[in-house]
Amino acid sequence: MSKKPLNTPSRRAFLAGSAAFLGAPAIAQELPAGQAERDPTLAVRRNISSFRTLDWRPYFNNLNKGAILVDIDSRAVHYWNENESIYKLYPSSVPLSDELTRRGRTSIILKDPKPDWRPTPSMKERNPEWPDYIGPGPQNPLGTRSLHLTWTYYRIHGTHDTRKIGRKSSNGCIGLYNEHIEELYGMANVGTQVLLI
Template sequence: MPNSKFNTPSRRSFLAGSAAVLAAPAIAQTDNVNSTNTTENERDITEVVRRNVSSFRTLDWQPYFSNTRNGAILVDIDSRAVHYWSDDQSVYKLYPSSVPLTQELTRRGRTSVIRKVDGPSWSPTPSMLKRNPEWPKFIGPGPDNPLGTHALYLSWTYYRIHGTHDTRKIGRRSSNGCIGLYNEHIAELFSMTKVGTQVLLI
């Protein structure tokens, strides 16, 4: 964001810290899906996280979905991989991902894509600002944004599948719930998915 008021040590500290973690959800969720520009964070983003290598294997969709209507996304938390099948099953993609830091921050189950945003903005929640008053209240699209270039908003409040400008996050347990992809991968997935695409986190 070109506004010079953010070119301060606090701004730089926030951006440096955000490299350690993906924008993330609150542990306690609500049903308010209108808060699409806020992402809750329940740990200090300056904490260092340990990198682990993802393991990959191709999967069939049948054990996880009854059909692939509107397409299907499977997020395998343990192997840190995102699988995608197109509606007609002619396209299958497998992407490395970042995953939640702990089991307590991990949500599993069925949801769906309810919104797609090219160039998402990010805003901390009031609780985040209370803990970290020096953080900026808004980051627009661009290289400083924790959500990367594209975001798929899920029906669970605060949960996203999104990109990241910090490639060190991929393959790590580094988020508080969101699933992160390389920007080039989220752009491809974004182009194939639609509102209503099924999502299952296991």
């Protein structure tokens, strides 16, 4: 029976160390630059605590045609139907910066079952290498469904890039997982009131 030298790591130790190393960047992204966190579960708890259920009454006078509340800070979309029998809470992507963020009251003016995408003039200016058009399909940046708001260029839509959900990653729109936008699309109506806070 041969013995391994003491300084040779075992396969189990290698795998455990690799898993810890790979998990570290996700935790580090939650921290301000240059700040170390002693207990990584604190960062997770902070993130989870901001994703909470809400009551509609502080935000809307009524639920006529349903209501959607987009909480930019907690990166969450809340939906209540007109008779309060349905409440949904979805994680979302939000705009990259305050300059791209629009807050206030609006409503759904169009439901698009097969969205196509064109960059806005300001997006094209910032990213001239982007294509001028992407038709409906799996690589469309608007995902599988889109809810157009009264504000030009602003939408609640799906995304093919699931890494964006839960992050500041959009050019102004609110993004959902495709399965979530499909569910919301089925419940929301033209005229559904929307508030971004």
